[in-house]
Amino acid sequence: MTTSIPFYRLLSVEARKLFDTRSGKIMTVILIVLTLMSITARSVIDGPQLGTLIGTAGIGFSTLLPVIGILTVTGEWSHRTALTTFALEPRRLRVLAAKCLPPLITAMAASLFAMLVAVPVTAAVASAQDVPAGWEITPLALLGWTATNVLVVAMGLSVGMLLLNAPAAIVICLATPMLWSVVARLGATGAALTEWLDLGSAATPLMVGDMTGGDAARLAASMIFWIVIPMTLGVMRVLRKEVN
Known part of the structure; x- marks a missing residue:
């Protein structure tokens, strides 16, 4: 009688895959270094404002975190290890769930890391420049x-799951903000489409902790467009895809 693989073990394996690979290690180092450098540089230039410094880290996060999610769900297919993975655990849905959780947790850990860096940098720069530190930021804004x-990573996971091709998914995720900025200038229709379908705008x-009912509706629409629909189609594709 065989016993099923515990989910925590699948989760542990997928988390190791995320950080043990060469690309995973490089992305992690770049993420840490970029966070430290961007926060420090911004504090020296614009002064010790905690909210501004934390938001600065988000610029790098919006580029790197989706790539981490994409590489997580496309790695099995680009390295041709899916056959081994699904042979050891034939229930593909459990494997996909184990793959998606580590990048989402990484996004939360990266956000916490940025906050932990921004606080002492704010205090140190305020002391060095002999100016008052700006600590004004609400818990709701931090949570938002x-x-x-996390939503940015979820978008990367969804697009990667749908395409199962890392370069194509990365190009789409990185080019999308630029494309939406163009669409927003195409009159009232383009502006409306951007408000409802651009995840960054919605x-x-x-992110600033000030949402209304209309804002929530627009965010929900963009999440359905960029996360729910691609993820659903991607999961269906993986569940039915022939592995060789």
Whole structure:
């Protein structure tokens, strides 16, 4: 009689895959270094404002975190290890769930790391420049900013799951903000489409901790468009895809 693989073991294996690979290690180092450098540089230039410094880290996060999610769900297919993985655990849905959780947790950990860096940097720069530190930031804004980073990773996971091709998914995720900025200038229709379908624009009220009912509706629509639909189609594709 065989016993099923515990989910925590699948989760542990997928978490190791995320950070043990060469690309995973490089992305982690770049994420840490970029966070430290961007926060420090911004504090020297614009002064010790905690909210501004934390938001600065989000610029790098919006680029790197989706890539981490994409590489997580496409790695099995690019390295042709899916056959081994699904042979050891034939229930593909459990494997996919174990793959998606580590990048989402990483987004929360990266957000916490940025906050832990920004606080002492704010205090140190305020002391060095002999100016008052700006600590004004609400817990709701911190939660919203963290949630936005998680949504960015979820978008990367969804697009990667749908395409199962890392370069194509990365190009789409990185080019999308630029494309939406163009669409927003195409009159009233383009502006409306951007408000409802651009995840970055729709998540802005969440990031600053000031959402209304209309903001929530627009965020929900963009999440359905960029996360729910691609993830659903991607999961269906993986469950039915022939592995060789």
